[in-house]
Amino acid sequence: MMDVRFPLASIGLCAALLAAGGCSPSDEQKQATLEEKTATFEQSLDGIQDPKLRDAIADLGGSLLLLERARNKLASKPIETEYGEDSLALLKHYPTPQALVDTYINGLFVLRKTSHSDYLTDLQPVFPFNFGMPDSFPFPHGLEWQSVTLSNNKVIPFQLEWSETDPGIQLSPSSSNLTNPDDLTVTYPFFDGIETENKSQPQPVSLKGTVEVVAPGNVLTFELSKQDVGHKRTEGNITLTLVHLEKNYAEIEMTNSRPLAPQVGDESPNPLLVQARDSTGQFLTRSGSINESSAQVAFYEKQLAQMQKQNAWSDAFEKQLAEQQKAFEHQQSSHYAKVYFNGLVDNLQVNVLDFSTATLTRKDLDLPVLRFDKNSLQQTVQTLPMPVTVYDDGAASWLKGASMTEEQLKNSVTISQSVEDASAAHIVFDHPFTFNDDLVGSERNSSESPVTFFTADEKGERGEPIELPTEAFELNPTRGTLTYDLNLFPEDPAFVVGSIPLFLATIEKGEIDVAKLPKGLSLKDNALIVDQKAFPADSWRFYAKDASGNYLKEILGVSHRAEEYGTAMFDVHYFYGQPTVLESYQRTDLSTVQYGFEVKLDKPESK
Template sequence: MIKNVLFTLLTISLTSTIFISCTKSVDEKLEDLKKEKLAFEKKVAAIKNDSLRQQAKKFGGMLFWLQEIDLENERPPKDTVYDENPFVILNDYGSTSDLANNYLDGIIVEKDESRGDKIELKLHYPYVLPFAQKASWKSVKFNDNSSTDIIEDENDSLINRQVVRTNWNNEEGFDILYPDEKSYSAKPVSLNGSVEAQVPKAILKFTFASNERGDTKEQNGIKVKLAKVKGHAVSIEVENPNKTDPAVDTEKMDLVTILATDKAKKFLHQSGSSSGSGEMFDFYKKLLNEVVENPEKVTNLEKDLDKEQRKYDEKHKNMSYYSAYFKGTVDDVVVYVMDYSKATIRKKNFSLPVYPFKAEERAYNSTAPYQEVFEIPTFATAYDPAVSKLLSAKMELSAGELPGKIKIDQTSITSSSSAGDKEKWQVSFEYPEMMSSLFINNMFRYDGVKEAVFFEEKDGKQIAIPKDSIDYNNGEFNGTNPIVDFGSSSVNYDPARLPAKAKYLKGLIRVNLADIARSSYPVNKLPAGITVSGNKVMVNEAIVKDKIFVFAKNAAGKYLKKITSVSFKRDDNPGREINVDYYYGKPYLIECYTKKGDHLADYKFEVKLTYEEHKKEEKAKAK
């Protein structure tokens, strides 16, 4: 009984607390909720009937858990975090059917023999489809013409060869397990199965400007209302009178996606989402109060819930309610709705060849002059928006741009020494990721902190610290526990040992900046050492001596997505390699980036220290 109740609770989450006016802080509300939960658990523990006690505990626990999630969603984000629009891929193809067909054409199977006891097969897709897809992989064929069916779980008694489905890091793959060394000679040559894409009639985009709160927009008979926008939270209502095509399993996909941008028109990272209306929330609040007052009433909940659900469904026919929460303040809202009133099923049966993604090791004393460059062919074309974004931005900062672009973080760290562990406060400087970061690792971007001075006020008195208590990170410090120590990209200090409370830190860091040159070549006019064959771009290090990064565009002028990169040795001498990039698509134009030099620039910083605020927050949480 309780299982159906919990499923419904999860489906219709408590979403309206974000819009309830309350003078209490989120932490205070959570503390009140914690006290309510403890009182409830005491009442539940007193129930003598074991089955009833477990039922009440499970149901009440779920209600409290959902309320806790809602309160956490109410908490404003500390930092703004950006994300990409997953639907931008729709702009790259003529139609959703073209997108699906290209996706099916672009599936590649990698064979990894780096593990001596097994062979791994890894699936590579050209991109993530924005609508539903379903894979059904059946068997693996081997070079001795044998075939082995795929199983879900490994059989402990490994008498015969097994192909076991895996899902490491949410990536589908297969482990081929061999019973003995002799059977290991049979190598996989193809993966057999099918993939089905469920293409919607249309993917509808509804855009709401910041001043359109409360407005309703309509496409294909589907209406979307921007109900509320408050800080980092968005609530919408969707009315869809169209019946869903029975071929589509709507339980396994998101029919509605809410995105948001801030005032900079950059997409915000979504931190949470939920579905359901405030009306249902009120009912669940009532249920929770009843359970808290009298846990034995849990036996009537299923009947009450079913009755209320039927009333709700009848009243809100064709209506759905959604909320989303973002890492930043919402300005504009974009809603995507899948119109599945008619679906087109694109299904393709496969016998996919498997390919190595690593150069084979040459046998000892091999007479072969080099490792053979292999093919990884594809019939699909896929683009890389991340590369496009990277290369359309500035390649490097100027000295004058450093103060506005370097991010300053402050945090508490633990410093260990012979005197024991000590808390220190760290001020760190983070260089932005950009083209130059390919040539200069941002971890080693700085030539070290050269100056750091603490002040009691912004323009106030300087705090004098003995020089023998400062570790300048130059190898000259002879002590064991400095008050202040300089890192390559940070200043760490012990606030408890400073002569006075520090509110500001001023200083100087030297930053390494790269001088980058960019050049472009059509594939029929490439410089010596760079060649293109099929979907491969090859750079011969014996000819191209400088460190170089190459990117490929197709005839449409879009940056192609890499399948993988592999280095092949040409002889026994180190550094004599051919580096090969494999692409989804046919390269037409090659862009080359090289570092012509670098130089140091002074970055002067002024930081308002937040240590005292941090300690106050810690004390408030501890109460």
């Protein structure tokens, strides 16, 4: 993913990005020119004596180089189709933008994560909507933590980073967690050589903070195709123009004739949410976007040139730059986006967030710290009351995997190989993980699959088979890998022919009204309790719908066991909302599909 907005990173990040990733021969000239520009720019920094001026020039110049790098990379990226979900489907489930905000805030709760450390306890704020970049929560929002209250009633204030010199208990952001950037850590004092049982420490009981969200007064949707290029579309105070629509990208300009509402503050939120479908009607994933128009880039280049003429940084010069930027932004009534997609674009769906009217929602949070382990030894079902309803918009396409055919499975296989390590050269037979794979389970019995390596004849085609000892290669069906040791080959192999087993589940779908649940299934508020003797998790899955007919999003699942690592007694699935209908999916059979292959082998590089 690549989304570029100013202000961007410093020259350090820019140089790192320039060093990363290869380029096709046709892009080598652009790449060389850019590397020359970067080298010249870095050299020019060495001659600047004033550190403040040097930093300012490095930041802005680095940003412009990074933008150029991003443009080149996005323009030269091969077009490979990749489908995703409708990332804005959630906007359609709520009657107003404000209802979406209320769901976002009221659905927040805090989990205590399991810890094997004597002096660290991680807290995970769980939001009802999962967004990956660049689809972060679409409205301007902020979350500030204030303190954690411990079981001995002591209040520990939040601090931005952990202090090595603070001898007390601390609450700070988790430094090591990239997958959950909102996680927090309660750190207990660590005394070298003294074992401190975490259980003997005062435990976190509740977390306090504040959350603010600005909801736009209106969200408009525009459906656009090639015939709309160059035509202005106006609805009320919003005017949208599709400037270009090419194979894998779209350029859009939007103008709002009204000023931003005062509730938005100094922030300038991105009002354009752009999605694309291909000719199949499926949504394409984004490969990145550039959100700076040529006029904006020209303005920043002009500012950089001014900076480079200075001998020293001064308050007066800083004020002059800030005033220029403010004046320029004031003149900019339009928003620009050039969005690239993974696939060939047929039509666009553009959602415009109109912040000319807006509502600011601010709420003080005092959230209990809850503990739900994936495996629990408790006999009773813990409640997880949830005041909001959230739907799982990806469930329908995920569940299509229940009816996967042998042909579809075979066609989804991709083959890659590596000969970097001659003693462990390998071929990988990969396929996208589907609902069918999820229900295949762990019992995968497969008979021996024949594999034969061949030399090449004079024409470069398949020649004679090579006699090999059994330890020369290994086929691992579970991982989908064929590993071979070239050092044990009497002559260089050029082809390999054989088959590898794939596994296909036969899945039976059923529908159950929650008012008539069979023995082994029970519903306690928003929690579905599944007896593991009647419906073992290895071969059963359950999806819940509410009265609207939409799938409910599962919050989390807990497997209750009689003893640690013992047999599961019952599983509990918690949902955002009240289930009225369950869909059951049972694996009734498991078959092995032999995937036949002939692979022309890459030659190892001669040392």
